[in-house]
Amino acid sequence: MTATTDPVIRLEGLRKSFGSLEVLKGIDLELHRGEVLSVIGPSGSGKSTLIRCLNLMEEPTAGTFAFQGRPVSLKFRAKAPAIGAGELRRRVGMVFQHFNLFPHLSVLENITKGPRIVLGESREDAEAHAMQLLSEVGLADKAAAYPAHLSGGQKQRVAIARALALRPEVMLFDEPTSALDPELVGEVLAVVRRLAQDGMTMVLVTHEMGFAADVASRVIFMENGAIAEQGSPEEILRAPKSERLKGFLSRFHS
Amino acid sequence: MYQWDFYTVLQSFDLFLMGIWTTFLYTVGSILVGVIVGLTACFARLSRHGIIRLIARSYQELFRCTPLLVQILWAYYALPMLLGVSLSNTTAGLMMLSLYVGSFYAEIFRGGILAVEKGQREAANAVGMTGVQAMTHIILPQAIKKMLPAFINQSVVQVKNTSLLYAISIAELTYMTSVVNSETYRPLEAYSLAAVLYFVMLFPLTQVADHFERKMRRSD
Ligand SMILES: Nc1ncnc2c1ncn2[C@@H]1O[C@H](COP(=O)(O)OP(=O)(O)OP(=O)(O)O)[C@@H](O)[C@H]1O
Ligand SMILES: [Mg+2]
Numbered sequence: 001m002t003a004t005t006d007p008v009i010r011l012e013g014l015r016k017s018f019g020s021l022e023v024l025k026g027i028d029l030e031l032h033r034g035e036v037l038s039v040i041g042p043s044g045s046g047k048s049t050l051i052r053c054l055n056l057m058e059e060p061t062a063g064t065f066a067f068q069g070r071p072v073s074l075k076f077r078a079k080a081p082a083i084g085a086g087e088l089r090r091r092v093g094m095v096f097q098h099f100n101l102f103p104h105l106s107v108l109e110n111i112t113k114g115p116r117i118v119l120g121e122s123r124e125d126a127e128a129h130a131m132q133l134l135s136e137v138g139l140a141d142k143a144a145a146y147p148a149h150l151s152g153g154q155k156q157r158v159a160i161a162r163a164l165a166l167r168p169e170v171m172l173f174d175e176p177t178s179a180l181d182p183e184l185v186g187e188v189l190a191v192v193r194r195l196a197q198d199g200m201t202m203v204l205v206t207h208e209m210g211f212a213a214d215v216a217s218r219v220i221f222m223e224n225g226a227i228a229e230q231g232s233p234e235e236i237l238r239a240p241k242s243e244r245l246k247g248f249l250s251r252f253h254s
Numbered sequence: 255m256y257q258w259d260f261y262t263v264l265q266s267f268d269l270f271l272m273g274i275w276t277t278f279l280y281t282v283g284s285i286l287v288g289v290i291v292g293l294t295a296c297f298a299r300l301s302r303h304g305i306i307r308l309i310a311r312s313y314q315e316l317f318r319c320t321p322l323l324v325q326i327l328w329a330y331y332a333l334p335m336l337l338g339v340s341l342s343n344t345t346a347g348l349m350m351l352s353l354y355v356g357s358f359y360a361e362i363f364r365g366g367i368l369a370v371e372k373g374q375r376e377a378a379n380a381v382g383m384t385g386v387q388a389m390t391h392i393i394l395p396q397a398i399k400k401m402l403p404a405f406i407n408q409s410v411v412q413v414k415n416t417s418l419l420y421a422i423s424i425a426e427l428t429y430m431t432s433v434v435n436s437e438t439y440r441p442l443e444a445y446s447l448a449a450v451l452y453f454v455m456l457f458p459l460t461q462v463a464d465h466f467e468r469k470m471r472r473s474d
Pocket of ligand 2 (some may be wrong): 049
């Protein structure tokens, strides 16, 4: 079918309101396979809301949303060709600002829980895959530890492994390093960078402009619930057009 | 000086044991039924549907805001007049004890579930879990730990509440004590012994609740 040429994610006129407050005011966006999209913008501009709509953590209130050419349904299970929230979330992994690891489960169980109950993987398969992911994020020795005994950087790397365990086609990161002490940011960014190099399709909300410039293939600048400017990292970060974007970026060049 | 005479009362110790056994049965039975009722009411209170929430809420308030003794007497003496069939004292007693404790359990369970961070459900959903899977694998295991001290404390109260079954002649510990009293005319010894027996049963349980509470505070 057309699955290979369709963008992985396509949004047209996507809107989201909380009560009477409209937070996303018509977002048009195409995300192609292997792209790394970085989302920047001032606080409250709707970056989190946008990225959370991409795996239906938030339900859009209007507009169209297609995943690999298939319309996305808000129901957990949807009839083909539509894709439901359950399948969408298996195929679109998410990493949260505050990690949200499961505190009652060991690191290994944090990673295997999803594959085992959602995909029905056997314990052996899930654990073998989890150990492989843990060694890729440099935490193979922490498999038996509990989240409370990890540093922030280690927690976030486990959270990344947990999301990867479902073999997603897209990864969403909402400010993955902004809850971390400065000296722990690097170890997490290194993992994200590796994923980008391996060709993972990603959306990354970040205030790390240097990192965005480095890994992103495209940057969008959001303001007031809309995409105000977009382009390559060079265009957006080195040669911003609008005064608003210039003003926003100037705060990061101190 | 009063002449203590525990010997007479202790000669009827088998009656006390029978009372303890009945108290135990009603406690365990009403806790089991109460947990089921409480879970049902708890999830009803967390429902999306306003009408279901209202029904659960009404049940809870009805049982929390009327005395258990009145409930027991009402179920045994008044309800049969409405139903047209009489209830045995066992049925009336067990039913009201269960519904009563269930209304408190519902609040304890709900508090425990709401105390689990919102991010936990989101993280569970983000790996594709259904609402039920997120609840059983991620939220409840954490909620149970948080609600355990309050649950044990409420269950301790439940042991004491079985003494109200005395009013409908169920042969639990308090009732049996009154039997011993009327046979021996030794109220001071009989009721003192009953108090000691309740204390010995319950003190370890409150210690367990305190232990969990301390452990929880440390792990936060
Ligand atoms: N669940 C919610 N209910 C009501 N309003 C919300 C909710 N979530 C977000 N908002 C509002 O939507 C707007 C956009 O929020 P959002 O979190 O998407 O911004 P953001 O760009 O991610 O900001 P930040 O950089 O601070 O994370 C804000 O005004 C916020 O208060
Ligand atoms: Mg945000």
